[in-house]
Amino acid sequence: MIRLAACQYAIEHLPTWPAYAAHLRELCTAAAGQGAQLLLLPEYAGLVLSAQLPAAECADLHASMAGIQALIPAWRALCEGLARELGVYLQPGSLPVLDADGQYRNRAWLFGPEGELGYQDKLIMTRFERETWGVHGGRQGLRSFDTALGRLGILICYDNEFPLLARTLAEQGVDLILAPSCTDTEAGYHRVRIGAQARALENQIAVLQAPTVGLAPWSPALDENTGRAGLFVPPDYGLPADGVVAQSAELCPAASQWLLAELDLAALKRVREQGQVFTRRDWPEQWGVV
Template sequence: MTERRFKLATAQYPIDRLEGWQAYTAKVSGWVEAAVAEGARLLVFPEYGAMELASLFPAPVPSDLTGSLEAVASLEPEVVAFHEGLARRFGVYILGASLPVRAGENRYHNRAWLYGPEGTKDYQDKIVMTRFEREEWGVSGASELKLFVTSLGRLGVCICYDVEFPLLARAQVEAGAELILAPSCTETLRGYWRVRVGAQARALENQCLAVHSPTVGDAPWSPAVDANRGAAAVYGPPDLDFPDDGVLALGELDKPSWVYAEIDLDRVAEVREQGAVLNHRHWPEQMTVAASGITRVTV
């Protein structure tokens, strides 16, 4: 049975230089424990938050872009097993911080795993790569979008840049998604705002909820995640019982913390049926006109 109402926690997660694997597990466990203590049932961590694991390796790995990618990817089995155990232990859903994973010889994907309280898990790979990922890091885009059917509703995951492209989230929504999770890692305020505007636009046009989780803070030892800006938030459509600006919850910029929101999926269903506007229902109307071509005129 689906829980239509629950509490969600989305992280403003700091990148730390860690002394060892136990320091990492203690840090993440502490974050999960804190959210669970507040009653959160779904916990969302950001894109590339797992890159702090590069600090566990000896020099020059942490300061080498390619070396840190390879090192963190090698830890995927341990990271997955650890988070799977956390989700079971606390009886919650966890979208773990994304990490690079091997996708063939000298190929990597940017992967976010979703862990369920019963030991279930699956992942969403990032679809569209940023210039940094393409040109400097050699991370490639995947080609499969997924819908996660959970006891907390139907979720889609659009990793960072992906949430800036409307057709990706739309495909997930047409498959049934009511929430879009948008983990991010942005080094500038411009980058943060691009992801934020994208998340808010997806919530507006699909009349759904969009959950943003960024990395925060400086990690000068890492060429991959050296600077991190952002504020976690939960956005909805500005209509009916939702806030006038669509912002259900918003954190303090760049401050490590959880941001909490009470989720009511019945409000999503209601706004799609009875809203002052019906963006979700009217989406196909634009497609017919756009497909018919453009009439060029001179004035």
């Protein structure tokens, strides 16, 4: 049994580095203090760093993305330090990173008690990212992360809506997919959530979703945010009949809230061996009937 924490992350205006660092420390300490072993923040949570830029840069979609690049090394060090200090695995959401090829990518790092474990880039970009913002898809494919809690994977927001991505992680032996998300409408939130639940069903794995919430008129990228945190599993023996282990009570709380939930990995594995259905095992059969 492992204890997970997914944050409904309210976008706040934190205009200085000390204010931001204190905010992130307080948030993570609160979850760890409730016994959470893994903490998940949402897609583009790191873009809150743009509040530290001059007002004109902060209000400009492209300038704000460029302006936070100088802050990313300190941000990574802060996240690594918190994971080590609190003895947790921390996926602090994602942020746009300027790569060596001159393109921006939506990147999510994973940190643990032993330090930085690596990162996963978002692979398939939304219309806003590719047509308006200029954020590009990752080129290094999907990777899994071996941790003391089990093998993890990360699918950022829209990537959860594509079955073959989760299937690739399942074939790598992943038991839990982390799904940081950022959606401005309720429909967008449900698209990701339905995708997350479908991926859990198809692969008989767990998916943990953490969304942004609230209004941020000071940020052209994070201006409106809607979503609930949730932990999803396949509906089967020993697991919830609707596949929902836990979900946030409110759609858009006024302040950041943690959803804490227990995940029984042994029960999840038993379903793959003794469940009512074997969707994970039977996946290849669909190619022979269509």
